[in-house]
Amino acid sequence: MAEDKMQTDEAPAPAKDATKPEEKPKTVGESLKAVIAVLESATKLKDTRVLSGRVMRLTAAFRKQLTGEALKAFITGSLSADLESKPFLLGHVDKASAGEDVPMQAEDSPAQPAYTESSTPEVELFAFMLVATYLVDKKAYQQLTDVTTRATERLSTFNRRTLDVIAARIYSYHSWGYESQGKLQDIRSTLLALHRTASLRHDSFGQETLLNLLLRNYLHYGLYDQAEKFRSKAVKEEGVWRSHQQYVRYLYYVGRMRAIQLEYSEARDCLQQASRKAPTSALGFRVAADKWLILVRLLLGEVPERVEFAAPGLARALRPYFELTSAVRSGDLVAFGQVEARHSAVFAGDATRNLVTRLHHNVLRTGLRRLSTAxxxxxxxxxxxxxxxxxxxxxxxxxxxxxxxxxxxxxxxxxxxxxxxxxQQDVYSSAEPAEAFHARVAFCLDLHNEAVKAMRFEPDAHKGRALESAEARAERLAAEAELAQAMEEEGDDY
Known part of the structure; x- marks a missing residue:
């Protein structure tokens, strides 16, 4: 009996997960089919939150795996045969994917899923957006402008709020194509007309996107006065931005305008918010914002800490500005001139040469302050x-x-x-400590007010909440969690 018991005790317990098959990652075709299902469901419910959050997030997830073959299979199976855009899109995908390496299909690899034909405008314009994304990744900018021009013409025939998010992304690619070809000024009148149409239709996503595209257009050519005039007439009311990404971009552009207009305090506030609100994955945007923020702080007499230049992913890009800060901090006019000459091409490319030139007086003032102290x-x-x-x-x-x-x-x-x-007087006998404390309190209060304004609520959320069932509450909490995750993962296209 003892031996039987010993054998029983030593017998291995059956593994719970031994028989559970491993989940295979979804193919691009399966992901596309899932996105279309969500897109059609959100269109029927007219739920723009799902379109701006889940659909765009799912699309970004398989963007790097998107191939010409998968895209052609999607267009062939999803778009109705009577749509004129179907052969148009297939032709551009064929041209862009020419010479693309096609991976060998394994025997057990799944075939392309069977798509269901649809003639809804949302699916058609989503196909336009996918093709534009594919052309951006292929750097086929001439084809990109052709596709987005056709998509813009197609969008002008609809007035559906369920198309607003897709339209905003297409407008961004439209401007990107022209900018990449050095013809950004050619699209300005088109963007102005689109912004006017979006305002008349109460298209919030389109207004925000087109506002930033026009500000970028003006600033690209140094037209700061025109940019400010347009912003003052077209800006949305504070606190009603639908897209967090677009609001962060808007803060960045306003910060640049304020810096050129010598309004350094407001420029610092805008650029600080833009840098803090930007997602950690948006390194390019954070680098651009930090470059302007460093110069504005130097012009205000502040000296950024060394640790700010050593942030992961930013140290190399901010190296010229670190050397510039060191020269300003030491008050050495010769070292400042050497840094300015050595990195003149970098400052010109960043459009910050004007601010760097203004720092000449700050270097002298710093040197004088050191001499008066010594x-x-x-x-x-x-x-x-x-x-x-x-x-x-x-x-x-x-x-x-x-x-x-x-x-x-x-x-x-x-x-x-x-x-x-x-x-020298005792600094604690002056008003400087009180002013510093006041600035910190004001920053905390502004942060609280912005957090309150950024809260999103469903329409009529205050009605019927007391009679909410358990199932409805579970659905609401799931939707809120999904929205929070979407907002957290925003920033793929910074």
């Missing part, structure tokens, strides 16, 4: 020598301006030709 009395000739200025007269003018602006606490002894520094 010396209680120093001749203007020595000031000119240490700051590499042409003469003592130039040094006197710069010192006088710094005293008038409050940059240094000193006086000029004209008879002796010297700068006399006053005794």
């Amino acid at each position: 010396y209680s009395r120093i001749s203007l000739a020595d000031v000119a020598a240490k700051l590499h200025l042409p003469s003592a007269e130039d040094a006197e003018c710069i010192v006088a301006k710094a005293i008038r602006d409050g940059g240094i606490d000193a006086v000029i002894d004209r008879e002796a030709g010297a700068m006399v520094s006053r005794e």
Whole structure:
């Protein structure tokens, strides 16, 4: 009996997951079929939240695996034969996929799924969007403009809110195609007409996207005054943005405009929000925002910490701006000139050369502040020598301006030709600590107000909540969780 018991105890327990088959990853065709099912369901329910969240998220998931063969199978099976866009799209996919490596099909590999033909505008325009995405990845920009132009013409014949999200993405690709070919000015009148139409139709997604596309168009050519005039007339009311991505882009463009207009405090606030609200995966956008933010902070007299230049994925791109910050912090005019000359091409490509030129005065002011702290009395000739200025007269003018602006606490002894520094006061006896505390409290209050404004509620959510059944509550919580996940994963196209 003891032996039987020992054998029983030592017998291995059956594995629970031994018989469970491993789930195979979905093919592109299966993913496309699932997206179409969600798209048609959301269209019937007129649920724009699902279209802007789940449909776009599922599409981004298989974007890298999208091939010409899978795209042609989808267009052939999903679009109705009487649609003129069907042969048009197939022709562009054939042309773009020419020479594409077709993987060998294994014997047990699943075939393309059987699609159901549909003549709904949402499926047709979704096919246009997929082809445009494929052409962007292939860098076939001339074909991209042809496809998006045809899609824009097709969209003008509909006024359906279920098409707004797809239309906004097509407009983005339309502008991208022209920008990649260096013809961005050719599309400006078209974008203005589309924005006017979107405003008349109360197309929120289209308004937000087209507003940012037009701001980008103006800023690309340095038309800051025109951009501000358009923004002041076309801007949406604060707190009603439907797309988090577009709102972050809008903050970035407004920050750039404010920086050029010398409104540095507002520019810093906008650029800080844009950098913080951008998803961590949007490295390109964060780099662009941080470059402008660094220069604006330097112009305000602030010096960014070294750790801000060492963020993962940003250190290499921000290297020229780190060297520039080091030169400004040291107040060395020669080092500043060397950095400016060495990285002039980078600053020109980033459209920040104007701000870099303005930093020349900040370098002088920093150098003067260091001298006024180190010396209680120093001749203007020595000031000119240490700051590499042409003469003592130039040094006197710069010192006088710094005293008038409050940059240094000193006086000029004209008879002796010297700068006399006053005794440093205790900073805690001044209003500076109170001002710093006030700025932090104001930031926390603004953050709270923005969080409240960003909350989304269903229409008439306050009605009937007390009589909500358990099943309805479970569905509502699931929808809210899905929306939260969608917002968290936004930013694939930054």
